Amino acid sequence: MLKFHNTLSGQLEEFQPLNNKDVRLYICGPTVWSYAHIGNFRTFTFGDVLRRYLKYKGYNLTHVMNLTDVDDRIINEAKKAGKVIDEFTAPFVEAFWEDSDALGNERPEIAPRATEHIAEMIQIIEKLLENGHAYESEGSIYYRISAFADYGKLSKINFQGNISGASGRVDTDKYDKENANDFALWKLVNENEPTGWDASFGRGRPGWHIECSAMAMKYLGETFDIHAGGVDLKFPHHENEIAQSEGATAKLFAKIWLHSEHLKVEGETMSKSLGNYYTFRDLIEKGYTASAIRYLLLSVPYHKQLNFTFETLDGAENTIARLRDFRNRLSEANPKDGINPDLQEKAKNYLADFESAMDDNLNTSQALAALHNLVREVNTALAHEIVCTEDRSLILYIIDKFDSVLNIFGEVKEEMLDAEIEKLIEERQEARHNRDFARSDEIRDLLAEKGIVLEDTKNGVRWKRK
Ligand code: AMP
Numbered sequence: 007m008l009k010f011h012n013t014l015s016g017q018l019e020e021f022q023p024l025n026n027k028d029v030r031l032y033i034c035g036p037t038v039w040s041y042a043h044i045g046n047f048r049t050f051t052f053g054d055v056l057r058r059y060l061k062y063k064g065y066n067l068t069h070v071m072n073l074t075d076v077d078d079r080i081i082n083e084a085k086k087a088g089k090v091i092d093e094f095t096a097p098f099v100e101a102f103w104e105d106s107d108a109l110g111n112e113r114p115e116i117a118p119r120a121t122e123h124i125a126e127m128i129q130i131i132e133k134l135l136e137n138g139h140a141y142e143s144e145g146s147i148y149y150r151i152s153a154f155a156d157y158g159k160l161s162k163i164n165f166q167g168n169i170s171g172a173s174g175r176v177d178t179d180k181y182d183k184e185n186a187n188d189f190a191l192w193k194l195v196n197e198n199e200p201t202g203w204d205a206s207f208g209r210g211r212p213g214w215h216i217e218c219s220a221m222a223m224k225y226l227g228e229t230f231d232i233h234a235g236g237v238d239l240k241f242p243h244h245e246n247e248i249a250q251s252e253g254a255t256a257k258l259f260a261k262i263w264l265h266s267e268h269l270k271v272e273g274e275t276m277s278k279s280l281g282n283y284y285t286f287r288d289l290i291e292k293g294y295t296a297s298a299i300r301y302l303l304l305s306v307p308y309h310k311q312l313n314f315t316f317e318t319l320d321g322a323e324n325t326i327a328r329l330r331d332f333r334n335r336l337s338e339a340n341p342k343d344g345i346n347p348d349l350q351e352k353a354k355n356y357l358a359d360f361e362s363a364m365d366d367n368l369n370t371s372q373a374l375a376a377l378h379n380l381v382r383e384v385n386t387a388l389a390h391e392i393v394c395t396e397d398r399s400l401i402l403y404i405i406d407k408f409d410s411v412l413n414i415f416g417e418v419k420e421e422m423l424d425a426e427i428e429k430l431i432e433e434r435q436e437a438r439h440n441r442d443f444a445r446s447d448e449i450r451d452l453l454a455e456k457g458i459v460l461e462d463t464k465n466g467v468r469w470k471r472k
């Protein structure tokens with residue numbers, strides 16, 4: 007039974023989708039102003055494992071992950087670079103998908119961009135202005151948190167003392183807002199600024215939080231199953247998403263909220279000034295493999311902090327190499343026919359361990375332990391020559407099941423061995439000799455499918471790999 011720790015309820019809860027087997031999931035995506043760092047990828051790889059395990063459990067998944075392609079930082083950086091924002095963000099969008107693919111993260115079903123959903127954001131803001139949850143001040147539009155009684159329900163921060171009520175202005179010298187915690191939905195943009203959109207309430211650009219409310223509700227409906235992101239987004243970003251969405255619809259926004267803890271480097275927060283800031287690309291350039299980075303990211307459950315060190319990454323490289331070597335040895339072993347019931351039962355138990363680890367709020371570290379236990383068991387059995395053909399099939403099947411979620415073994419190489427190829431070529435020659443052209447064509451096609459090209463020469467048949 008799948009359970010998640012829901013930040014909203016503060017409890018470990020049994021997962022029950024709103025609509026039978028359909029699961030609707032929203033994960034806050036990257037801000038595409040630079041290359042994503044390995045901390046960001048910890049969160050996105052957690053998102054990938056979440057999506058893969060939901061599919062593993064047989065759910066039909068719709069997963070939305072936005073791209074934040076407009077915010078103050080992007081506007082400033084684009085200005086510095088003398089570019090319009092789309093031109094500035096394009097290479098980072100491309101790099102993000104490249105890195106994400108390399109890390110073995112599946113792409114979400116829908117990846118909307120903020121700049122393509124301004125109309126939806128404007129609609130929500132209009133609704134909030136109409137029903138008194140938002141107000142205008144000096145050309146910008148703010149969310150009035152005093153109008154939303156549940157404000158703070160996600161982050162469990164008590165705002166009672168801070169909320170002065172809709173009528174009383176606080177700190178008027180410093181803020182053009184009614185309350186210091188009110189936040190911008192729409193920021194006034196002057197006519198001469200290049201990045202701006204026209205709305206019934208004036209030209210401007212959206213605040214960051216409204217982007218996610220608009221894109222989540224557009225693709226997943228007003229109420230959906232799971233909303234996830236890094237722990238730093240809990241407040242204010244996710245608290246504000248709830249206030250905006252529920253303020254507009256008066257319905258529950260997301261049922262379950264999941265937050266992944268941060269990645270630290272050698273015990274410290276990653277920062278450029280400390281010189282411990284690494285993008286995925288930095289690590290690849292240092293010669294590390296994407297699979298080892300993925301393994302390291304999965305080695306600690308998502309809700310615990312992960313301490314990144316080069317020592318553990320070196321360890322992950324070794325582990326990945328050992329796991330792959332194990333699978334190759336098992337595939338290439340020459341077991342005797344039959345079945346070893348004891349080994350079959352043990353292997354099935356390790357699969358059950360894997361599932362109960364993942365069911366327990368996606369405990370990837372326990373799930374990896376189940377995999378290592380299976381490998382240890384089978385290695386011993388191989389040494390004692392007690393692995394039979396049917397056991398091998400079962401174990402390879404179980405490894406594939408593990409890997410459909412973990413994705414650390416890499417592609418199975420289905421390359422044909424030279425001897426196999428030559429045998430088929432001989433068979434083809436014989437078929438031709440017997441004028442069995444159907445068979446000879448069949449063999450040629452089979453080889454072509456495996457990337458083997460044949461060339462008929464006067465000295466016989468030559469072949470090469472494409
Ligand atoms: P951003 O591109 O800044 O919007 O962040 C993308 C995602 O990465 C968000 O879900 C953040 O919470 C997450 N994130 C940022 N820094 C870290 C970190 N050091 N460890 C884990 N996740 C992080």
Ligand code: ZN
Nearest residue numbers: 034035218243
């Ligand atoms: Zn978001």
